[in-house]
Amino acid sequence: MYLIPSLIMFGCGVYGFITRKNMIAMLISLELMLNAVDINFAVFNRYLFPNGHEGMFFSLFAIAIAAAETAVAIAIIINVYRVAKKVDINQITKMKF
């Protein structure tokens, strides 16, 4: 039951990640996928091991990590923007090779 929204969220995340050119949008898609996975953790924990709480803790842990990661990513994107004046990943190719 809870899996359906998480599946939709994950699909949106994947789609967004592949098709978006804007790095911010990609980051958002990434967050979507992460959260979908978090939901899954919680859901499966609930269904499969109702007595355990590892899945719940794992979700919380992942949310915390995701927050940190997002902060770092945003920082990088902002810095890149300062240097390159753009956030389109297809145009930022200086570091290729």
Place this chain on the structure above:
Amino acid sequence: MEILNSTIYVLAIPLFMFLFLGLVGTKMPRKITGVIGVLGMAVTTVLAYAIAFTYFFGEGPQKIDGVYQQLVPTDWTWLSFYADKLVVRLGVLLDPISAMMLVVICTVSFMVHLYSLGYMSDHDGNPEKGFQRYYADLALFTFSMLGLVVSTNIFQMFIFFEMVGVSSYLLIGFYYGLQPANHASKKAFIVTRLADLFFLIGILILSYYTKTFDFINIMGKNGGEVMNAFTSAQGLTFMGCSVTGWALTFIFIGGAGKSAMYPLHIWLPDAMEGPTPVSALIHAATMVVAGVFLVARMFPLYVLEQGAMDIICVVGAFTAFYAAAIACTQSDIKRALAFSTISQIAFMMTSLAVSSADGALIGGHEAGLGYMASMFHLFTHAMFKALLFLCAGAIIHAVHSNENSKMHGLHKFMPITSIAFLIGCLAIAGIPPFAGFFSKDEILVACYEKGLGWGLWMSMVAGMTAFYMFRIYYLIFFWKKHEVHGEHAPKDQPWTMTVPLIVLALISCVAGFVPFGDLVTWNGQALETHMNWPVAGASVAIALVGIGLATVMYRKENPLPDKLATMFKGLWTASYKRFYMDELYQFITHKIIFQGISKPIAWFDRTIIDGFFNLLGNVTNSASWGIRKMQSGSVQGYVSYYIIGAMLLAAITGVVVLCI
């Protein structure tokens, strides 16, 4: 006998001279090296004479009941193949023919050494460049040739066949700065090498069946075993002929290469590019008879194989005529002499081949006449042909040209040379009492015994011999008055050059009286020889006709030769161009081997095989370049590949699970 055991020194001295002159000679003054070379050869010659004399006339193990034995004073295992089944030994084998050859080689070689002191110097007596190398090479050749004749086994023979080939190569190419000498030496080496290839194959086949290389096993005391192996191998056939027949024919081809039998003769006329004394030594007297010597050595086997003998006979008889026909038109005196040499060697070959007529083994002792005659002719021919060449050398040294158009009328200027040349011509033409008469007469007798046709054919060639020799003689020394070019009028040469002429001329006069039949026969027993007067008379008569014809045509300047030449223009040109054999060879080597085989192979190698491996490399390379596009660095791309891959995997797993 002590002296016979020292035969090895006859070989050792020239070898030492070669190493000494080759390594140290360049540091010494040229003249001294020449003198050292001559002295070394003098010692060798004395020793060789002592050995031959002791062998033929001394008392000792070499002659038992009047039969000459084969002695092996020195024997050294040089190379043993597995389990000592086949062993190559280097050693010394003394028997009548090798003792005789020692004398021949040392005499001619010594004369040539001495003569070269004068010939290889300019008119003021200063030796020319490369003098040391010249003497070193001469010593090498002498060593190789002596090693060849005393070979104890067929493999040693092969080794020295190669060695004489190389020393001949070095000497022909002595003037290596000149293109013709360069080409001639190459040609000589390669043609003889081709022949040696057949020789080698022959050895391989023969040794495979007889399990030995040794001559003494083939015909000596313990010959029975080998003979049995040989005769049993005769039963085996390959492509319709017995294997032994093949083997002996191949070995003969090896000999034919060195002895310049048709069609392997083409190198010999070109070999005349070498210094003339070298031509006298190598290409007239000694090396070119190596083939005859080889067949003579293997004679006890050849007589068992009539097929091989017939081949030799036909080749010999044809070559004799062919070369004589060419010799009639050549204008370069050395080439004319070269063709005469080919013709004379063919005489020896034919003579060997006809002597098997009645099967010499089966009590037909008399059938060994041809063998004896052949060796006799080898001996006398070496002497008078060396004489003729040395005379030619003296003339060339005087007028600086090989063409007889530059000569004419030299008789007045060079009387000694002229007389010596005349003696040589008379000897080769077969006029009594000169040497050639006796030996050639024996050959003709042997040929008539084989069959009337052979006899007539060879008699005709003998007549041609007389004709072309006197043609050369007249064109050099008479024809018309000599026109002096340059400052010096030609004159007789210094003593170092005239003494050898005189000595050889004397030998040519008396060599015929050597009782050869008592000394050199195929089985060591003395052979009674009778003067066969009808044959002798006929041959002298035909020789006289030849001489007479030459006198008419060439004694004084007259238009007759030109008229005849225009009358038989095609024939004359063909003969002058040596029946286009050289062009044929040129075609085969250049067009077929180089253009037809080597070029395509090289192309194939570079294009197909190399191309294939390059293709492998290129395919890998371009595949990498192709795949490289996928490694774009764009995370979005990676993710899409990943998703597609994951979905495919899931789908496949699903299908598999469902199916099961």
Place this chain on the structure above:
Amino acid sequence: MEIFSNILIYFVIIPVLTLAGLALTKNKGIDAIRAVAVTGATALVALAIYLVYIFLKARGLGNTDDMILQTSVTWYEPLNIKLALGVDGVSVVMILLSAFIVFAGVFASWKMDPLPKQFFLWFFLLSTGVFGFFISVDLFTMFMFYEVALIPMYLLIGVWGSGNKNYSAMKLTLMLMGGSAFLMLGIIGIYFHSAPEGQPLTMNLLEIAKNDAIPHNWQMYLFPLTFVGFGVLGAMFPFHTWSPDGHASAPTAVSMLHAGVLMKLGGYGCFRIAIFLMPFAAQQLGWIFLTLTGISIVYGAFSACVQTDLKYINAYSSVSHCGMVLFAILMFNHTAMTGAVLQMLSHGLMTALFFALIGMIYGRTHTRDIREMGGLMHIMPYLGVGYVIAGFASLGLPGLSGFVAEMTIFVGSFEHQDMFRRVLTIAATTSIVITAVYILRVVGKLLYGAVQNEHHRSLTDADATERISTATLIICVAIIGCFPNFFINIIRDSFDPVVKALTSVM
């Protein structure tokens, strides 16, 4: 340590010490570099001669083991990999050959420029591999040393080479590595069948041969793999194309070492691993490789006839001569195999001599195209005479090594009962004529005739180090040619085990 009491290990230690010594020298200290290199090379020659002495003494005392001086130290227990040493007659003469060629090679690269130190470092690393290969009897160690010998080649050609060197270095290395890949498959295959069921697997050659446990059907796969693997290095048709390009680009000493020794690893490996361990497959499949090597002999000779680059001529001539080695090994009898080893010696020395001379000529004229040179005999008689001697050795003049080797091969090959092999032998003998053709063609064009290029008149003849290098090789060639029985006595008994194995599966 027990291993250090074995003289053989010093054949690896000396080059390694030389490497260390070289590493200590300064980049620019050319004299110190030369001194270290010459010391190392001389020590190797001395040790090799001493080894021959020891070997003869051991045999003289009646030691009839297949291999003498055997030692074995475990290297990696789980796979039973050992550092197993041991030599028989064949390895002894190969070590002797390598030592002399390394010695001559050091002198030939006397004026190496640039980076002399690095050059000698790689050079001695290569020698380490070569010696290590010849002294090992353990498949793994052999393979390891084999690779050690191959890899430096890439840098030696790529850095110090000439002409199209990147291409050549790449091609040579890749083709040889391709061969190694086959080889490695073969070796692993052999390893897994090295012992009968239930017994521990082994990498030791002698034990594998004694166990004789490789099933016949497996032999049919493993034999071609190993034979081709080594055959690539032995320049077997059609895997020979690295040879012309590689040799043409390599610097002198590397060409010498490569043609002189490295190509011998191929022949040696074919004999020691492929045929020795898998006699059944060798008997069954021998004819295929015999045909290929027969083609090599004639094909290489014909190709050499039309080349114009001196090094290409020699490279093709090497294809022909090395073809002869493999050809003779595949004849499976004592005489032919002895001939094969003699041919390895002979070809090693004579090709090294050729490449040394070509390097010296090239260093002076800066061209290797025979059409642009002529009459060099007038200008540099020493080099000219050396070239003629090398040529004569190549075309098989008695008294020099080539003759002995070729004749032993031909006589041995012809001993074989099989008509097919005899016909092939006769076909192979034709190469002696073709060899004469291309050798004399080069000699005629290069040395004889008039001086083609007037600038060449000012060139000098060989200097002292060049004379040492060439004279060493010429003397070796002449010694083998004059006293072959000495070498044959060393070599011959080594073939007993192989021939016994081969006849037992007939």
